[in-house]
Amino acid sequence: MRFLSTARKAFVWLFALAFVGTAGFAAWGIHVSPDDVLAKNRYTHSVTPLDWASSLITYTHDDGNVSNGARLDQPGALATVLYFGGNGYTLDRFGTRTRPAFQNLPVNVVIYDRRGYGRTAGKPDIVRWERDAIELYRHTVTTE
DSSP: OHHHHHHHHHHHHHHHHHHHTOOOOOOTTOOOOHHHHHOTTTOOOOOOGGGOEEEEEEEEOTTSOEEEEEEEEOTTOOEEEEEOOSTTOOHHHHHHHHHHHHTTSSEEEEEEOOTTSTTOOSOOOHHHHHHHHHHHHHHHHHTO
């Protein structure tokens, strides 16, 4: 029961980020505030887009559906952001605009097209998106 409660909280957090169109930092037991990351006197991070290493990634869900996405890694990253774009977001349409949004932050970015959108097959379904988000979160955390 405790796990389900934690999983629901993670889902709410991840989808709130998606629909608001912002990104957040998530890790078990670690909190990173904007002041920690952007404090001018303590940390300066400037990366050109050419410094980013991009790779296409896939994840096969428990029902066999495959989520397709991209991983953007940059030197000196302090965290990894699992980013779910807003309504209608796909990597093909908005991927090139997403990278600059994170360029000056010391983070890697993992982005998947949601089920039924972009390069990820399947039928859009909010209940299934919840399960997918939890699976993708766990996968991202365990592969770091």
